[in-house]
Amino acid sequence: MPRKSQGWITFQASEEERKILDDYCQRTQRSKTDILRELVRGLEQRPDSTPGEDEAAPFASDRDQQEFLAVQRDFAISARNLLRGKITAIAIDGVNAELTLAIAPGVELVAIITVSSVERMNLTVGKAVYAVVKSNNVMIAAVP
Structure with a gap:
């Protein structure tokens, strides 16, 4: 035992x-x-904060959690990583846009997508989104 x-x-x-x-x-x-x-x-990591305070918490409410589970159920996605986040910055440069997402307290993810996708999806700072990560390669680098 x-x-x-x-x-x-x-x-x-x-x-x-x-x-x-x-x-x-x-x-x-x-x-x-x-x-x-x-x-x-x-x-x-952040004992002085409560979920939903500053950065994107995993789920601000039960409704958010149910929505997340529904997204994973409803989409047939081959990628294994579906990360919920909140857009904290959008930088447009020509035809591409760099989106910064807060996916956990102190953890950011940066994605490069087209400006037309930003417009089509009506993406704005503060909007909750999902990052879908599909990678056949993950490389590791170390300083000798």
């Missing part, structure tokens, strides 16, 4: 909570332990 003194944490989760965690693990191809460790580590 796992013991607290050995670092084990056990808790009761509802069937719905277990399904959400299982589905998320399946989509992201990550273990429950990895997901829960990431959540715990994120608790101390």
